[in-house]
Amino acid sequence: MDNTTLIAIVSIITAGFTTGIGCMFPALSEGKAVASALQSVAQQPDAAPTITRTLFVGLAMIESTAIYCFVVSMILIFANPFWNHFIAQ
Amino acid sequence: MKLSPDQTVFWEYGFISLNLTIVTTWAIMLLLVISAILITRGLKTDMRISRWQCFLEMLVTGINQQIKEVGLKQPEKYIGFIGTLFLFIAIANLLIIFPWYEPPTGSLSTTAALAISVLFAVPFFGIEQSGFIGYLKSYIRPTVIMLPFNIIGEISRTLALTIRLFGNIMSGGLVVAVLLSIAPFIFPVIMTALGLLTGMVQAYIFSILATVYIAAAIQECKTKTTKEQITIKLKEVKNG
Numbered sequence: 001m002d003n004t005t006l007i008a009i010v011s012i013i014t015a016g017f018t019t020g021i022g023c024m025f026p027a028l029s030e031g032k033a034v035a036s037a038l039q040s041v042a043q044q045p046d047a048a049p050t051i052t053r054t055l056f057v058g059l060a061m062i063e064s065t066a067i068y069c070f071v072v073s074m075i076l077i078f079a080n081p082f083w084n085h086f087i088a089q
Numbered sequence: 090m091k092l093s094p095d096q097t098v099f100w101e102y103g104f105i106s107l108n109l110t111i112v113t114t115w116a117i118m119l120l121l122v123i124s125a126i127l128i129t130r131g132l133k134t135d136m137r138i139s140r141w142q143c144f145l146e147m148l149v150t151g152i153n154q155q156i157k158e159v160g161l162k163q164p165e166k167y168i169g170f171i172g173t174l175f176l177f178i179a180i181a182n183l184l185i186i187f188p189w190y191e192p193p194t195g196s197l198s199t200t201a202a203l204a205i206s207v208l209f210a211v212p213f214f215g216i217e218q219s220g221f222i223g224y225l226k227s228y229i230r231p232t233v234i235m236l237p238f239n240i241i242g243e244i245s246r247t248l249a250l251t252i253r254l255f256g257n258i259m260s261g262g263l264v265v266a267v268l269l270s271i272a273p274f275i276f277p278v279i280m281t282a283l284g285l286l287t288g289m290v291q292a293y294i295f296s297i298l299a300t301v302y303i304a305a306a307i308q309e310c311k312t313k314t315t316k317e318q319i320t321i322k323l324k325e326v327k328n329g
Contacts, residue, residue: 050158053155053158053297056290056293056294056297057294057297057298057301060253060290060291060294060298063253063257064249064252064253064256067252067253067256067257067260068252068256070256070260071252071255071256071259074092074259074260074263078092079092
């Protein structure tokens with residue numbers, strides 16, 4: 001197996017794992033955040049606007065970890081620096 | 090597959106290149122400026138105002154309200170910066186309803202520019218509020234040991250702002266592109282509708298985070314150290 005094939009195999013497998021694991025845990029934590037926010041809205045409907053705003057900001061923060069993983073896997077597939085290095089040779 | 094509109098280059102000379110991102114950004118800027126001029130040309134204070142004036146007033150009042158709720162007492166000082174960020178990102182993301190439009194926020198260079206402007210705006214407003222020394226002091230709160238962590242935090246949150254906006258918009262476009270190749274009939278429409286929602290939420294998030302950072306810089310300058318607070322309390326008690 002030459003270098004490019006090896007890099008392609010490793011990159012694709014790693015990209016899959018990156019997105020897979022990187023979506024799993026943010027999904028769990030987003031579920032927890034939404035569940036507790038809904039609970040607090042049910043207990044205190046007056047505080048709903050504040051809770052919603054904080055929830056949105058928090059969700060975006062949590063979601064950004066998943067987005068980082070996604071960006072890394074996109075780089076691995078479409079703009080892999082190691083692959084480009086060996087192709088250029 | 091194209092990852093960002095940066096790769097569509099119309100004209101290149103040396104290191105100056107005119108790509109789709111720049112063209113779309115300038116088009117959006119023109120759209121915003123011209124529509125703002127047209128709407129504010131005939132402002133009225135009657136009972137009956139034009140629809141667009143009503144819309145604009147709602148927008149400005151809403152943004153002011155949001156800034157005030159985060160903790161900045163004079164939103165008029167900050168709406169110029171934060172409102173512009175929100176309007177630009179929101180319009181850039183909402184225009185994906187037009188075919189062949191590629192959002193400039195799906196390019197890393199645009200989002201990096203926006204995040205860097207936030208990076209510079211935070212010390213600007215902080216210094217304006219409490220002077221140069223007063224702002225620099227906020228870096229050594231609570232202790233001097235926190236100085237490197239404060240600086241790292243400043244840089245990493247800029248990076249986070251950049252990647253968050255870029256990743257969200259780029260992933261929306263990419264998912265639509267992938268769906269077009271496997272199920273081109275109805276699913277891309279649904280995903281585009283979801284992209285509209287994500288775009289609005291991301292515009293809101295970006296501007297509210299900028300507000301939170303500015304508010305944090307200003308309040309850190311305002312709050313005194315614990316020792317000073319205790320002395321003030323003691324004085325108050327003594328004076329009755």
